[in-house]
Amino acid sequence: MFETHRLIVWKVISYWLKNSQSAPYPPGPKPKPLIGNALDLPTSSSPEMYVEWGKKYQSDFVYASALDADEILDRRARKYSDRPALPILKLMDWEWNLASQRYGASWRFHRTICQQNFRAVAARDYYPPILEKTHEMLHRLLEDPDNFEEHNKMLSISIPMMTMYGYEVKSFQDSCIVAADESLRLGASLLLPGGTWINVIPALRYIPSWFPGATARRDAAKIRELTKEVQRIPLEFVKKEVENGTAIPSFVSNFLRKKRNAGALQAEEEAVYNIANTVCSAASDTTISATSAFFYLMAVNPDIQRKAQAEIDRVVGTNRLPDFEDRASLPYIEALYREVLRFAPPIPLGLPHALTEDDYYKGYYIPKGDTVVLGNIWAMTRDEDLYPDPLKFKPERFLDKDGNVNDDKRVLAYGFGRRVCAGKYIASATTWIVMASVLACFNIEKAKDEFGNEIGIKDDYDDFGILRHKSKFRCSFVPRSLVAKQLIQEAK
């Protein structure tokens, strides 16, 4: 599905007055005087609600179609690669964050650095720490299986901290993690287009934070303080390590060494720090979401789990743990990885795109400025034409008749066009190796009650602003063999 909404009040009204275009705006709820669509916008991710709108406002502005996303967000990417100007970002001091930066020279400069460091070949440099953290998670699952959610969270936070700064996260009480958690918790909902009235009526940002009801203003001030800590702590750490000559390779330490040897422009230095910090927030909750969906889907689909394990046993054997080099030889695991991200995309509505030029599409006028364009990933991954029987979890849909992976390589969960996930190769490597490693060592089973009956798990999810996580559930991680246990112990 694909939706546009005219977001900001004053502009909406002026669009009404000035729409001298012969083409109408795309359909949707009728904007109200003064507040436009503000009350219609969801305060959580709600991809389902947009699908309902699609049916209700029946239009030929095709809903639930990845083809429209391809046409608009990919082929017309030159026009559709901006982000909406959310006034709350300035108050939160998050304008530096790559994911929310406006389209322009600074964003392009940041993306070039990402491309150099995170493209498919460069992403391989991060394999060793990703593998090490995955093995640490296996060890935790072995020692303390009931707390699998905590281990997943530790894995998902410690990989970006290690790969970006060489910073070892020892516990959730680490002051950097506490600050990051809190700022992300507060920020995730404020960032939705309908998340705060300040995004609708920018003048509200001038209301002092002590004013009754100015919650968003107060949250934004808190986020500002927390963000400073999240930036300061790992950066001071890595700078000291480089000075002492004890730094391990990481995105920032590599840059600092290069700067010491050959110098660097201030703009590059700032961009490297911005990217490292963006990655820590962009990588952690998305990985938590993908991994917990995988655990859940394995627990409720034992037959699929057995097939995946049989492939690993056949190709990798049972005397070693899987490695990245095995990936090309494990088509079923590849299909499983694609199917998990299809079934449970961590950011179901993607991140909002905005236009830098007016456009026309399928007879509708889409004005630049305040129009928010959302690619409804959740709806696209449920499009019957692309994925027959879409509510069924079925890795085979990504295999051809000979059991090889088919051509449907595109993972919609990573978003669209020029703003597509900048870390998708690292994300893919992480998610894949976690799946292969856990399946090699454990049977993931439904938990049992005191009478030995299996406890059911509902297919429900919690929305955290732009993110969606599998809601809390219980399951068991049972080591598959003594050898598997030994391999985990030796790998640590």
Ligand code: HEM
């Ligand atoms: C399973 C894990 C992940 C998923 C599902 C995911 C998904 C996404 C999505 C949907 C977007 C927005 C794309 C758009 O605007 O159309 C995005 C942006 C981004 N992602 Fe990821 N991501 C994941 C992991 C990561 C990782 C591991 C990194 C870094 C190593 C990363 C870095 C970024 C950055 C920097 C952006 C902002 C790009 C921009 O605005 O130009 N992500 N991601």
